[in-house]
Amino acid sequence: MDFSCIDIGLEAISFFQERIKFPFQKINDILKERSGIIDFFEKEDEFIRLLQTLKINQSIAVESRIEYGDYQTNKQLAKSVCNHLINKKINPKILLEPTCGKGSFILSAIQTFKSLQHIFGIEIQEKYLWQLKFELLEYFLKNPASTKPQINLYCCNVFDFDFQQIQQQINGKELLVIGNPPWVTNTTLSTLNSKNLPTKSNFKQAKGIDAITGKGNFDIGESISVKMLELFSGANGNFAFLIKNSVIKNIVYEQSRTQYPISDIEKYTIKAQKEFGAAVDASLFVCKFNSAPELTAQEFDFYTSKPAVTFGWVNGKFASNTEKYKQFQDFDGICPFEWRQGIKHDCAKIMELERIDGGFKNALGEEFELEEDLVYGILKSSDLQVDRIDRPRKYTIVTQQKIGQDTQPILEKLPKTKAYLQNHKDYFLNRKSSIYNGKPMFSIFGVGDYSFKPYKVAISGLYKQTRFTLVEPNGSVLMLDDTCYFIGFDTLEDAQIIQFLLNKPETQSFIESFMFTDAKRVITKDLLMRINFSYIAQNTDCSELKKKNANFDIP
Numbered sequence: 001m002d003f004s005c006i007d008i009g010l011e012a013i014s015f016f017q018e019r020i021k022f023p024f025q026k027i028n029d030i031l032k033e034r035s036g037i038i039d040f041f042e043k044e045d046e047f048i049r050l051l052q053t054l055k056i057n058q059s060i061a062v063e064s065r066i067e068y069g070d071y072q073t074n075k076q077l078a079k080s081v082c083n084h085l086i087n088k089k090i091n092p093k094i095l096l097e098p099t100c101g102k103g104s105f106i107l108s109a110i111q112t113f114k115s116l117q118h119i120f121g122i123e124i125q126e127k128y129l130w131q132l133k134f135e136l137l138e139y140f141l142k143n144p145a146s147t148k149p150q151i152n153l154y155c156c157n158v159f160d161f162d163f164q165q166i167q168q169q170i171n172g173k174e175l176l177v178i179g180n181p182p183w184v185t186n187t188t189l190s191t192l193n194s195k196n197l198p199t200k201s202n203f204k205q206a207k208g209i210d211a212i213t214g215k216g217n218f219d220i221g222e223s224i225s226v227k228m229l230e231l232f233s234g235a236n237g238n239f240a241f242l243i244k245n246s247v248i249k250n251i252v253y254e255q256s257r258t259q260y261p262i263s264d265i266e267k268y269t270i271k272a273q274k275e276f277g278a279a280v281d282a283s284l285f286v287c288k289f290n291s292a293p294e295l296t297a298q299e300f301d302f303y304t305s306k307p308a309v310t311f312g313w314v315n316g317k318f319a320s321n322t323e324k325y326k327q328f329q330d331f332d333g334i335c336p337f338e339w340r341q342g343i344k345h346d347c348a349k350i351m352e353l354e355r356i357d358g359g360f361k362n363a364l365g366e367e368f369e370l371e372e373d374l375v376y377g378i379l380k381s382s383d384l385q386v387d388r389i390d391r392p393r394k395y396t397i398v399t400q401q402k403i404g405q406d407t408q409p410i411l412e413k414l415p416k417t418k419a420y421l422q423n424h425k426d427y428f429l430n431r432k433s434s435i436y437n438g439k440p441m442f443s444i445f446g447v448g449d450y451s452f453k454p455y456k457v458a459i460s461g462l463y464k465q466t467r468f469t470l471v472e473p474n475g476s477v478l479m480l481d482d483t484c485y486f487i488g489f490d491t492l493e494d495a496q497i498i499q500f501l502l503n504k505p506e507t508q509s510f511i512e513s514f515m516f517t518d519a520k521r522v523i524t525k526d527l528l529m530r531i532n533f534s535y536i537a538q539n540t541d542c543s544e545l546k547k548k549n550a551n552f553d554i555p
């Protein structure tokens with residue numbers, strides 16, 4: 001049997017891949033249990049040949065799935081989305097699916113929207129369009145009485161497609177732009193050397209360090225959504241896209257600048273793990289075209305329609321919960337302190353150390369000695385889940401006191417540290433981020449006078465929690481890694497006051513009102529720099545602080 005001509009699904013591929021070493025008889029037993037098929041393989045030779053074919057095909061399938069952000073919508077979900085739209089009295093005459101894949105939305109739309117006259121589908125992968133054509137044929141052969149809209153299917157890159165031909169056909173008729181664009185970011189595509197990018201590849205126009213450190217990172221699905229809004233938001237109709245929550249947030253955020261004529265903006269959260277087997281937060285984004293621009297979105301649960309928060313712009317500020325924000329908006333201002341991000345070295349195997357008897361151990365399991373001069377305890381996000389901390393689990397080598405400092409003079413005085421770093425210099429040279437280009441050997445980032453302040457008030461950028469931790473020295477100053485943000489202080493008292501002000505219930509509510517818990521970084525520097533300490537201090541009863549720190553004298 002030549003297995004290369006069989007279309008084997010990804011589930012089945014991983015099923016066999018995970019059982020590569022299983023004896024032949026055991027595989028047949030499991031297959032019987034899972035599928036009911038007796039003697040799935042009649043001969044062992046068939047099993048071996050299948051594995052050889054999968055080895056080649058799997059890597060191609062997985063790569064193309066990543067490159068095309070290929071998560072096809074299951075038919076049941078597509079049908080529920082169409083039912084949801086028709087219940088909202090959305091009943092289009094023209095339908096556009098700009099990345100239609102196997103066409104779940106097109107097939108469901110034909111069954112749901114009886115007034116459809118014209119469907120346009122675009123898809124880059126030819127195999128999907130063929131599958132869709134045969135499914136459509138099958139459907140209409142089985143249902144000859146069904147109304148048949150005119151259907152145009154194009155095998156094309158959506159970024160190259162000339163949408164003028166569709167715009168000309170709209171002619172005032174009700175349009176629905178529906179779909180589920182690719183789930184992949186430009187950064188992932190650049191690691192694959194893929195060209196599946198919008199022509200303006202720096203679509204967010206991020207400049208300098210932002211472009212390098214990820215603020216220029218965007219979802220291909222976002223650029224397709226924005227393209228659709230640019231082209232069609234002035235038409236009579238609606239928009240319904242399954243997209244990542246981060247993309248919806250960005251669209252609403254940008255609304256204050258773009259002012260697309262969209263209203264009734266709604267976000268219906270779905271269970272992406274259940275629907276797509278993908279560990280992302282995603283929702284159905286719905287809005288009405290050709291209306292006065294709105295700057296907020298109402299959130300619901302897709303399955304129950306239960307309303308949740310409204311997010312978006314309030315009085316010129318962007319909030320994750322507009323109602324809560326209005327309650328605490330006086331806390332919004334300019335922070336008088338500079339929040340700092342912790343140390344970035346991108347070299348965990350060599351720079352994340354454990355203290356062992358008589359020396360250190362790195363993540364490669366190597367044991368060695370170092371002079372103590374550059375060794376500091378370092379805290380990670382997971383260490384900051386307590387009220388105060390003075391004991392590190394990990395240590396690191398702080399090779400510089402400020403960014404760009406020459407590392408050689410100090411290393412000349414520390415032969416063991418120098419030898420350790422030199423022996424592992426390839427790990428440093430192979431760091432991917434371009435921020436290290438042209439910098440002294442063994443450079444780190446996120447270091448400055450502030451790193452060496454003895455007391456710090458810190459928070460993790462990754463965890464969905466808003467409590468701040470007091471970091472105290474233990475013999476020497478403790479550092480934080482680049483997943484954390486902090487303010488450094490010279491005295492314990494200053495740090496305690498700031499921690500107290502930050503952990504007050506009102507400040508916590510204020511932070512919650514504009515942090516997005518499904519963002520990759522829940523807490524960001526931009527968010528922290530909005531905390532108006534003077535307002536908070538003026539409205540704080542200092543006796544509360546005295547009670548918390550009984551032997552503490554407040555000036």
Ligand SMILES: C[S@@+](CC[C@H](N)C(=O)[O-])C[C@H]1O[C@@H](n2cnc3c(N)ncnc32)[C@H](O)[C@@H]1O
Nearest residue numbers: 068071072073099100101123124157158180182
């Ligand atoms: C997340 S899947 C969804 C498919 C379909 N919309 C659905 O709901 O089932 C994204 C689809 O976009 C297609 N795609 C990716 N990049 C594309 C591009 N540049 N132009 C057109 N289609 C593209 C993929 O091949 C894939 O079929």
